[in-house]
Amino acid sequence: MNGLHIDVKDCSQCPIRHRAVCSRCEPDELETLENIKYYRTYEAGQPILWSGDHMEFVASVVTGIATLSQAMEDGRTQMVGLLLPSDFIGRPGRERAPFDVVAVSDVTLCCFRRRPFEEMMTQTPHIGQRLLEMTLDELDSAREWMLVLGRKTAREKIASLVLIIARRDSSLRRKLPADGMTFDLPLTREAMADYLGLTLETVSRQISALRKTGTIRLEGKRHVIVPDLDALISETGDDYDGGMIA
Template sequence: MSGTERMIAPNLRKQHDRCADCAIRHRAVCSYCGPQELSLLDAIKFYRNYEPGQEIVAAGERTDFLGSVVDGVVSLSKTMPDGRRQMVGLMFASDFVGRPMRPIAPYDAIAVTPVRLCLFNRTRFERLLRDTPVLEKRLLEMTLDELDAARDWMLLLGRKSAREKIATFLAILARRAASAHNTHADDGFAFDLPLTREQMADYLGLTIETVSRQITALKKDGVVEFADARRCLVPDFVVLLDAAGEDADGGMID
């Protein structure tokens, strides 16, 4: 909600000629855009920063902006009347937050880490969308990908054991970290857990205690190592995938 506008970091400026979030452009909404559409997007964009724990939008609230995650992690979650909470999505850099033609947010969006968003005014963005089929097409593709991810998560929530849930989540983070660093990491690599145990529990449909216990168990079994509670090292990715209940073939790091 409230966030401070900040100058574009010089090191991001250097990499591309247009806008700061172009560092993530190949996966973002604008990835099919030509110079003309990009300049139109540029004209209406602005940036906003959020602190960890800060609410970006609340469920049921009207949102007048939407845009891309430039940096940090955003959680989407639903809460039942009695307080039970389920995280329904985690958004990383280049992911699109907010839904065109749907001004009412159906879930809470909260900054998990320090977050920087590249935002567009809703009505302007929707107008641009009408005139820019290539942008709409990209948005459709991203939404389809999110739908796939959501359905994968349904399998996890409905059918996987606590151990498998944890292992799956760690495998996803490991894969992300590997592709971000262009590491093939045949002999193990490390990454930071952006979430607290409580946030993991909300994401995985478990309690804090179960999360903690299962992580301990995975450590004891040598599947993962932890430098501290937030720093994870995976010695053998295939072993982790196996613990996640997935066939190793389908889940290789590419």
């Protein structure tokens, strides 16, 4: 089971699609929306939420990719989450966003106004249970990522990220890895660097290194072919196949 499936009663007029230039631009419009559930789209590169923003809604990603990240005053930034379709944004019970959320590609969110959503949660316990399960999964992957950030070499970091993207991609398409896995990197070199705690130059160098040894092949800048998945796995530093998707 992927994502959070919720039936909202008075949802006849959904989906309402409206486009926002910036998450802070139209609080009034948002405030006057009477329905609980609505859709919202963002263009690639647009901010969805800034850390500290008042959160009017919780949402789940319908299409596109967004990132969750944290920035220091001097510009150093660390990505702390990658949001793919079916991932959840926001926290019932919290007023303010703890991190920045940015659309990497064009993104459609399915939003729920926060207050009504919280009420709904108290009435239908399975929503809370499902949300707990999803949050625990996120916590586990955050902790796995801490190992990558704290202990892996640049080479291992890159291999780990490529592997994660490969797996997520093939699980999204429900296509099991065949002889030659092939997929697109959804992130720029800089975004990969922010995910891995590296500089973009190092990311580029290590991708080139993996290419030179034949572990991956590239078509253009973004399209990746993995001829031998085991070879890639052995570059990650984890020797066994930890979290292979079913």
